[in-house]
Amino acid sequence: MELEFTKDETAFRDEVRNFIETEMPKDVAFKMAHDRELEKEDFIKVHRKLYEKGWATAHWPKEYGGADWTPVQRHIFGEEMQRASLPMPLEFNANMVGPVIAHFGSKEQKEKFLQPTASLEIWWGQGFSEPGAGSDLASLKTTAVRDGNEYIINGQKTWTTLGHFADWIFCLVRTDPTAKKQKGISFILVDMKTPGIEVRPIITVEGNHEVNEVFFDNVRVPAENLVGEENRGWDYAKFLLSNERFGIAKIGVAKQRMQRIKSYAKTPDANGEKLWDDAVFRARFLQTAADIKALEITQLRILAKQQGHDSDAPDPLTSMLKIKGSELQQATTELLLEVAGKDSESPQIREIYKSGNQDFEWLDAVASSYFNNRKLSIYGGSNEIQHNILSKAIMGF
Known part of the structure; x- marks a missing residue:
């Protein structure tokens, strides 16, 4: 089930999709789609394209180059970038230090740092x-x-x-x-x-x-x-971490990965069997898909709440996005590893299974992606700490 957008929002989504299709580097998208490690120049190529379009820091205050996007437009942009397997504008610049300098920095700091931060002249x-x-x-x-x-x-x-x-x-x-x-x-x-x-x-x-x-x-x-x-500095750090935890959810990444999982699970193995025919696997897949949709709706709710409010005050609900978003990222890598199975470990087995135009190159980095995503429930404030934040701020414990 896709979310329904207004006519203007649909037009904006189509504009983003067209820009991605015609302007974004395909080699970077291939690397990300196959869980390959990106080089510095890969990040720069994507970020600079977005900066030239005016989209690298679209959520910044308008006087500093922001585009005055609505919460739904921000969601659409993130989803389309992640759906296309492209890195978002560099997190440290766009969502962390840039907004801190824009809100709390001196006039001289804004003049010195904001433009090169937005353009990635400074990493x-x-x-x-x-x-x-x-x-x-x-x-x-x-x-x-x-x-x-x-x-x-x-x-x-x-x-x-x-x-x-x-x-x-x-x-x-x-x-x-x-x-x-x-x-x-x-x-x-x-x-x-x-x-x-x-x-x-x-x-x-x-x-x-x-x-x-x-x-x-x-x-x-x-x-x-x-x-x-x-x-x-602690006040500024809380403001920054609220932005960081919002980005950790990465709903578009989870949805894109789910499409891959479904496609691979429906592909017959060497014995002609499909993992998709396994009722237990299919139930886990559908439960994860439902959880992703629920988190997506929750993210839009939080964005709508933030619209028009004092952005200096971090919303404790971003902790919920961090908790569930990281859990779902891990759940999707677990499903992907299960689909890959022993194929992710043995190039010889992959060669035996390979036939025609069947692409097994995705298997090379499946295990690496699985292990790398173990960190998600720790960084940006561990999930245990986020539960404490929620209990204090929302339930008053």
Whole structure:
């Protein structure tokens, strides 16, 4: 069942589909559709095309290049990009630091950073998590000590996604060690070329280099790079994380993956059997499809609620999107792995099964995608922490 759109919304969807079909790089879409690791240039190619169209930061305030999209248009754009197996505009730029600078940054920071952030002339990294401060982010220990017109930063960040590509990094740092832990944190912007910064790769369980450790050893940063007020960084982080958790749902990715699962499950194996004929598998597939539809409707409800309200106040319901969205991403990779079965492990078996134009190339990265998606219930604030947020904010526990 597809959601019904108005005439204008349908026209907008058709415009997005046409732009994707005619302008978006097909090689990047192929990589994503087959769970291949994207290179830096792949992200840049897609982001720059969207920037030239005015769609990379369409949800930003209009005075900073936003397109004044409605919640439904934002949903349609995300769904169509994910349906076409294309990466969204770079998350760190479009949904994280860009909106923070637009809402809380100084006039000088807006003039210096917003345009190159929107165009991806600057690639941003996220310096939040630390070895002892992940979901309990307020326990962070990286310090920034004021020294005249500079801050001196010392400490370590970890799980810095694509940090090896970053030109700048936005960091949460402790500027008042005597204050309550949430009250002594500041939000600061750091040039990655600054002396004293070291980036070390972390190789994840599926063998990819996606995340990193970042070390700061007496890194001197101009005080003018402080965003907003000193010791107010926790407020800005909550605003940012609300945007991050909304994006984690990735409903379009789940729906696209479900189409692939159904197609592959209906393909006969070497014995002429189809997994789709298995009633238990089919029931799991249909339950997952129903859950995806329910989450999609919930996301639209939350977007509609946010429209016209003070966007500085994060909606705790985004925690629900994060919880269920990550669970459904994992559920779809589990179904895909079940469809692949032993074929995902043995090139020799795949060669025996291959016949005619049957495409088994998708099998190469199925197991890798499955293992990589285990992280979804942890990053962006673990699902256990999100349950706590919901219980406090909505049920009053």
